[in-house]
Amino acid sequence: MVALLVSLRWRQLAHQLGRNPWMIVTLIITGLLALGMLAVLAVGLLALRVAAPQAAITVAVLLGAVIVAGWWIGSLFVSADDSLAAERFALLPVTAGALLPGMVVSGVTTIGGLGTALALLLMLLGWSVSGPALIAAILTLPLALATCVLGARVLGGVLARWLARRRARDLVVTVGVLLLACSGLILNVALTALTRVGDIGGAFAGLADMLGWTPLAAVFGAPAALAAGDLAGFGIRLLIALATVVVLWFAARALLAARLVAPIQSSGGGRVRSGGFVDRMLPATPVGAIAARSLRYYRRDPRQIINVVMLLALPAIIIGITVMNGLQDEGIGFDAVITLLPAINALLAGTIVQMAVAYDNDAVALHVLTGVSGRADRLGRLLGFGIIAVPVTVALCVASCALAGRMDLLPASLGAALGLSAVSAAAGAWAGSFLPGRAPAPESNPFGRGSSGGAQSFVAMLVMSPITLVLGAPALGFAIAAIWTPALGWVSLACGLVIGAAALWGGAVLGGRILDGRWPQVLAEVSSEA
Secondary structure (H helix, E strand, O other), rough: OOOHHHHHHHHHHHHHHHHHHHOOOOOOOOOOOHHHHHHHHHHHHHHHHOHHHHHHHHHHEEEEHHHHHHEEEEEHHHHHHHOOOOHHHHHHOEEEEEEEEOOHHHOOOOOHHHHHHHHHHHHHHHHHHOHHHHHHHHHHHHHHHHHHHHHHHHHHOOHHHHOOOHHHHHHHHHHHHHHHHHHHHHHHHHHHHOOOOOOOHHHHHHHHHOOOOOOOOHHHHHHHHHOOOHHHHEEEEEEEEHHHHHHHHHHHHHHHHHHHHHOOOOOOOOOOOOOOOHHHHHOHHHHHHHHHHHHHHHHHHHHHEEEEEHHHHHHHHHHHHHHOOOOOOOOOOOOHHHHHHHHHHHHHHHHHHHHHHHHHHHHHHHHHOOOOOOHHHHHHHHHHHHHHHHHHHHHHHHHHHHOOOOHHHHHHHHHHHHHHHHHHHHHHHHOOOOOOOOOOOOOOOOOHHHHHOOOHHHHHHHHHHHHHHHHHHHHHHHHOOOOOOOOHHHHHHHHHHHHHHHHHHHHHHHHHHHHHHHHHHHHHHHHOOO
């Protein structure tokens, strides 16, 4: 059974790669990024091994706790996208006891599991400061992997019925995105707090010692205790680690057995209500209909909700970090730079519009069958996005100018933000017609395969960025100059509106022409399950 489940998972991956060459590119890029992170880990541990041996032990324990916590928390986001979910075996004559070993081993042999195993092997560089600790770390390495995989299965199984509800999934996704977006702000707060601690090394050592007594990091705390010569502590922590795996094993088996006889079915989002005031105000044309449907997606589709949240959160977070770092100098007026930060939304605008068709998945067939022109599709999606993005951008510009105490720079802030965002959205409307990207299917895990758009979105970003910078340069340039000569802000606003409007029309026309000749190919790309 173990060999069967492992081979089944890898055959599924090979099938997906064979059907979608872009997924191969995505896998290669992701693999290179992961290898880069592992290389940084190896170099850092090696440096600590030479310069501060005791600190290497502390870092190994803390890093191990982060890896385990990452697996456990990550189960909330990927459990809905599990290709070996218990429900898939509910009609087969198999038991939980027979399935669980194969599921655990197949979890270890995924790309993420193999990456985790490689990270644990590299952590041996830190444990090598002590011979006994190194031997203990090698022997407990399988125990650490089992803690990661079993803990993820148990937490995902316990919350499975709750996560089966649409609103629960949307809540988890939204909170997860906000935490991820706020990671820089959280790190900034943590670093600020550390600067007020007299003995930073002692604080980390105390935290590592505390975590070493918990199920989260006892498997790493045991070698650390052995390195410190604490044989009693080593024995107790090893017992905690073993007991953790045993408890997780029986809990995972019980949860798996329950789901085999009572499969969990995902629920939808409830009753669909009629359109609101904004929907009814839109014209009764293909452009208006597509814009209205886009607005409904922004309210109901968790993948689109993430985009709306990020449009508001990303500039706010960057402004918060800027203010916290005290980047305000009355002498040179550096605080005025805050008024230009809402323009960062241009990075999101292009990608959101570029992936608009991908979010539709096979529902885009409606446009093909009804003969909607490519221009109407592009204009409708741009209109729907603009109804959301423009008020958000204006509000951010007003807030940033008020925070900086420079309301005279509001025209410059609006010119840079609206101009760059309009040009970026126009570039996305054009690029999305031949590089539609990849998105998770409706009702699937928003953090699953294709959540970042895949390799197509990466290539599209490389194409859109120069266009945005070149066409948006006048609005941005005059906005920067307005910091010293505020009257130039009105020139920036005029450039942003005129060039942005022209770019939007050009992007819709050019993208529409490409779509008119590629509708079948685009439908195949965005609706493929590969």
